[in-house]
Amino acid sequence: MRNSVSKRKRALQFIRPLCSSQEMVSSSMIPNRxxxxxxxxxxxxxxxxxxxxxxxxxxxxxxxxxxxxPSLRQRWEGFLGERxxxxxxxxxxxxxxxxxxxSNLVVEVFGDPGEEYHIRGSYSKxxxxxxxxxxENSSKELVAVIKRKVDPTTHVMLGKDVFWLCVxxxxxxxxxxxxxxxxxxxxxDTADGDVREVDPxxxxxxx
Numbered sequence: 152m153r154n155s156v157s158k159r160k161r162a163l164q165f166i167r168p169l170c171s172s173q174e175m176v177s178s179s180m181i182p183n184r185x186x187x188x189x190x191x192x193x194x195x196x197x198x199x200x201x202x203x204x205x206x207x208x209x210x211x212x213x214x215x216x217x218x219x220x221p222s223l224r225q226r227w228e229g230f231l232g233e234r235x236x237x238x239x240x241x242x243x244x245x246x247x248x249x250x251x252x253x254s255n256l257v258v259e260v261f262g263d264p265g266e267e268y269h270i271r272g273s274y275s276k277x278x279x280x281x282x283x284x285x286x287e288n289s290s291k292e293l294v295a296v297i298k299r300k301v302d303p304t305t306h307v308m309l310g311k312d313v314f315w316l317c318v319x320x321x322x323x324x325x326x327x328x329x330x331x332x333x334x335x336x337x338x339x340d341t342a343d344g345d346v347r348e349v350d351p352x353x354x355x356x357x358x
Contacts (some may be wrong), residue, residue: 187207215233216336267283270334295316297314
């Protein structure tokens with residue numbers, strides 16, 4: 152996944168409206184903080200979504216995220232661009248590591264047998280991290296962090312509907328954003344999002 156790679160550290164502010172079918176992201180690196188990514192979903196807002204399309208500011212589809220049914224491990228698949236055909240092959244998948252355990256999500260990238268990521272932490276608390284666990288890595292590499300936003304003037308932590316997605320240089324920002332959307336659909340604000348606790352702020356690359 153190298154379509155939206157940045158050579159600089161990036162911190163994206165994620166805005167999660169309460170009553171909207173679209174969610175938006177603005178970049179803290181841009182002075183006027185314009186919208187750079189958003190998504191569209193299909194179906195009533197009150198019902199779980201089966202398909203999401205991640206778009207850039209112009210409305211161009213970057214990723215399509217599709218919920219697989221039936222799936223005991225809550226499997227989602229990601230497709231490049233806007234998926235228009237049922238037989239289109241997915242680019243990656245996200246699912247629980249096992250049927251029983253809720254403590255670990257596995258991200259498998261197709262086309263590269265060695266590329267794999269694990270997501271750990273608590274999405275419901277907006278405190279989790281993405282690790283590159285690919286076979287060529289001798290140890291886990293932290294590539295993205297989700298964390299609550301703190302107001303810089305009052306030092307007060309804001310609500311969970313506004314939070315940061317911090318992405319390591321060289322990691323695909325759109326891919327990371329797609330993982331956030333899947334997490335939001337799988338867990339939202341429920342306790343099910345309390346996967347294995349980690350402290351992603353122990354290595355903060357957002358500044």
